[in-house]
Amino acid sequence: GIQVEQSPPDLILQEGANSTLRCNFSDSVNNLQWFHQNPWGQLINLFYIPSGTKQNGRLSATTVATERYSLLYISSSQTTDSGVYFCAPPGGGSQGNLIFGKGTKLSVKP
Amino acid sequence: DAGVTQSPTHLIKTRGQQVTLRCSPKSGHDTVSWYQQALGQGPQFIFQYYEEEERQRGNFPDRFSGHQFPNYSSELNVNALLLGDSALYLCASSRDLYNEQFFGPGTRLTVL
Numbered sequence: 001g002i003q004v005e006q007s008p009p010d011l012i013l014q015e016g017a018n019s020t021l022r023c024n025f026s027d028s029v030n031n032l033q034w035f036h037q038n039p040w041g042q043l044i045n046l047f048y049i050p051s052g053t054k055q056n057g058r059l060s061a062t063t064v065a066t067e068r069y070s071l072l073y074i075s076s077s078q079t080t081d082s083g084v085y086f087c088a089p090p091g092g093g094s095q096g097n098l099i100f101g102k103g104t105k106l107s108v109k110p
Numbered sequence: 111d112a113g114v115t116q117s118p119t120h121l122i123k124t125r126g127q128q129v130t131l132r133c134s135p136k137s138g139h140d141t142v143s144w145y146q147q148a149l150g151q152g153p154q155f156i157f158q159y160y161e162e163e164e165r166q167r168g169n170f171p172d173r174f175s176g177h178q179f180p181n182y183s184s185e186l187n188v189n190a191l192l193l194g195d196s197a198l199y200l201c202a203s204s205r206d207l208y209n210e211q212f213f214g215p216g217t218r219l220t221v222l
Contacts, residue, residue, distance in 0.1 A: 004152075033210060041198050043153075043213035086152055096207035097143060097166055100152030 002027045002092050004101035006085075012107045013077050021072040021104045023087030030090070032063050033098065034072050037084040046072070046085075077108045112137065114203050114214035122220045123191050131186040131217045135203030142184040143211060144176060147198040159184050160207055188219075196221045 003026040013019055023032070031050040035043045047054050047061040049070065054061055058077075063070040070087055084105050088098035115134045123129050135142055141160045145153035155168035159178035178184045182203075188195055198218050202211040 031208075031210075035213075041147075041216045041218070043200065045210070045212060048210040088152075090208065091155070095166055096141070096158055096204075097155035097168065098145075098153075098202075098211060100145075100154070102152050 002029070002089060002099050004087060004089065004099050006087060006101035006104050008104060009102065010105045010107075012109065015077060015079060015108055015110050017077050017108075018073070018075045019077060019106070021074070021085055021106075023070040023072070023101060025068050025070075025087075025089050025099075027092055028068065029065060029092070032070050032087060032089045034061055034070070035086045035088065036081075037086060037103070039083060043086070074106075077106075079108045079110055082106055082108045114201060114212055116199075116201050116214040116217050118217060119215070120218045120220075122222065124222050125191055125193060127191050127221075128187065128189045129191060129219060131188075131199050131201075131219075132183065133186070133201030133203075133214060134183045135201075136212055139203035139205055139212075140182050141204045141207055141209075142178060142182065143202045143204070144184070144186045145200040145202065146170070147200060147216075149197075153200055156186070158207065165207060191221045193221050195219065 005024045034046040084103040086103045143158040144156040147153040157167045162178045198216045201214045204211045
């Protein structure tokens with residue numbers, strides 16, 4: 001099945017800094033989701049992005065399906081951005097399940 | 111518009127017992143998927159229900175079973191609990207099998 005790798009595994013930022021999180025996947029995908037998991041375990045939908053670029057406030061995401069990667073940009077980071085960020089494409093073919101990587105753990109210091 | 115809800119929030123069981131977790135999907139959603147998340151890992155897919163049938167299953171033993179009701183809500187049952195079943199169990203709902211998935215707050219299961 002499809003493999004998902006995220007980098008970096010850990011990231012520490014000062015409040016106000018920008019960052020780029022990367023998600024590589026081993027096979028072509030027809031959509032991809034980005035999530036933020038807060039310290040209480042809730043997975044919050046950030047983007048549903050099969051290809052191209054989407055923006056939502058300080059966050060934006062770009063997926064280049066032909067090159068099998070997606071990027072999540074966080075600008076002017078805030079302490080509330082702390083948590084784990086996951087990308088998750090579907091399993092492929094007729095599969096509707098999401099395949100998660102190990103995530104990027106982000107810590108934003110005041 | 112209520113999001114995905116799960117109950118209970120926390121649960122403590124002992125080895126060998128059985129547990130049932132519940133999930134109600136977002137309004138307008140008809141598909142429910144269940145995931146297990148061990149500490150420090152990403153969620154792992156257990157199974158997916160649509161039209162009251164299990165449509166897809168991940169690499170989990172038969173001790174894990176589920177059900178979907180006519181109102182689209184779902185249950186996850188785990189028999190003969192093992193210590194390794196301790197995890198956060200997440201339910202996700204979507205408009206159909208392949209659409210964007212939205213997650214509930216999870217049930218944290220501890221097996222002693």
